[in-house]
Each structure stands twice: as structure tokens, then as C-alpha cells.
Amino acid sequence: MSPPSVHSSVGAVPIEDGGKEVEFATPPSVHIDHLDANHDDAPLQFRKIDNIVGLASLRGLVSWVLIAEELHAVSSDEPVSFAEVEGHPSWRKAMEEEMASIEENRTWSLVDLPHGRRVIGLKWVYKVKRDENGAVAKYKTRLVMKGYAQRQGIDYDKVFAPVVRLDTVRLLIALAAHEGWEVHHMDVKSAFLNGDLKEEVYVEQPASFISTGNEHKVFKLKKALYGLHQAPRAWNAKLDETLLSFRLRKSPSEHAIYTRRNGKA
Numbered sequence: 001m002s003p004p005s006v007h008s009s010v011g012a013v014p015i016e017d018g019g020k021e022v023e024f025a026t027p028p029s030v031h032i033d034h035l036d037a038n039h040d041d042a043p044l045q046f047r048k049i050d051n052i053v054g055l056a057s058l059r060g061l062v063s064w065v066l067i068a069e070e071l072h073a074v075s076s077d078e079p080v081s082f083a084e085v086e087g088h089p090s091w092r093k094a095m096e097e098e099m100a101s102i103e104e105n106r107t108w109s110l111v112d113l114p115h116g117r118r119v120i121g122l123k124w125v126y127k128v129k130r131d132e133n134g135a136v137a138k139y140k141t142r143l144v145m146k147g148y149a150q151r152q153g154i155d156y157d158k159v160f161a162p163v164v165r166l167d168t169v170r171l172l173i174a175l176a177a178h179e180g181w182e183v184h185h186m187d188v189k190s191a192f193l194n195g196d197l198k199e200e201v202y203v204e205q206p207a208s209f210i211s212t213g214n215e216h217k218v219f220k221l222k223k224a225l226y227g228l229h230q231a232p233r234a235w236n237a238k239l240d241e242t243l244l245s246f247r248l249r250k251s252p253s254e255h256a257i258y259t260r261r262n263g264k265a
Contacts, residue, residue, distance in 0.1 A: 079126040082207045092208075094139040095124065099209055102143065105193055108219035110211060113202055119218045121146040122206045123227075143206055145227035162236065164256035172257075195224040195234025 085091035102108070113119055122143055129138040176183045188194065201221040205211060224231035240250070248258035 078128050082124050090139045094141040098141045107223045108221050110217050111220045113218045119202045119204050145225045162255040192224050192231040192235045195238050197221050
């Protein structure tokens, strides 16, 4: 026997539960007071979706927040410029947190722009992070360099950084499973911001965070920022230096793999 279903000319929302697929639809308004589960032996079963879902989200149903956004009842657009978020307290707080993180990391120092050098612009990038129900969980901002303005040989030189191959990851997981090794996973927060720069790079002071009395000054980068051409290579150099200091050895054939014998291997 085929699973029960309801079809609507407007469209229905599917939900899987116990292997059955159920679709809900709203009946024509003229029949709302007369339809029930056994009405005229019709294969359609009508219920008001509000009575079924209410304010809670059920597994398999699309969140009302996301539906509202699709219908443009709620704006889902993320800001693309500082002018759009100016005066918005949540975005302001997010930008302050990003600036605090950059300052804490000692990413730059405020200096006068040397003669013959040029300054590279910065841009705020905005992202809305949502929870499993589609509600706003966090306002996230990132300060990004306008890397397209960099000139090779002046603002940067080499940009290549090794990336581990997926086949290598699969091999390591297979070896760990076969040998009974413990596997730990670690993520470095804002990894690219930890790379030390060798080149002289100067950037403008970001919008809304210009130092009073030092409006003419610029930031000289000590560490990388997102959008910088050499950011991946600078981070890899920092990571390589750190891992080698732990007496790990880099694989000559796979530069993203490091090993160390502990006397038992």
C-alpha cells in the first residue's frame, strides 16, 4: 500500500517519519468547516499547518524563518558594505570583536607611510550564522585586505603553500583504524592571521576604527590578514617552523605530513 499523501496546487512540505512520507496542505476556504479525515472517503486529509507545527520545528520540516526569508517577509541579505551596518549594534559589536582579536594578535603597528610606498585598502565582510532552526546565532565579521591591489615583486613574492591530498587523509584514517591508533582533530582559529610577514605591506585604517589624531597614519603589517596573496604561504611557514621545533619530520613526498618516532614505533 502506497504511503498517504496530500497534494496541493500551491505546493506541500514533505516530512519523513517512520519510513512514511506525509504532505500537508490547506483545503479550499469554502470547505474548511466541513472536511475531516473521513470526508466522502477522499484520499486527502486536511489539517491546518499551524495546528500541527505551531511555533516549534519538526524534523524534516523547513524552518518558518527560512520560508519567510524565501518569501522576502524577512530580509536574508547579508550586508555588503560598511554603510549598510553603520549604527547597527549587533554588527558594531562583531566588528569590535574582530578588531580586538587583530590587536591581541599584534598583527600591525601604526606608522607614517614611507615615501614611495603605497597603502592597500581594507574591506569589512559580513556573515550571518544561523542555528539549526534558522534563527540568527551570531553576527560574524572579518577584516579583509583588497588583495587585488597588491603588486607581485613589491607587495608579495611567493604565494604557494602545500595542501594535503584527500587520498593521504584517507590512507592515514585507514592506517589508524587498522592499527588501533587514537585520532585527534584540531582546528587553528583564524589560522592565516598567525603567519609572519617578511615583505613590507601597509594598509589603511579600517572604517569606523580610525585613530583620533592619527588619521594620516597607516598600519604596517607584521602578520598576515585574510585577502593577502601571501597569507597561505606565511601561515604554512609558521606551522612548519612550529612542527619542526617539536622534532617532527616532514615527509619528502607529502609536505603536509609530519611524523615522529616515540621509541615504540
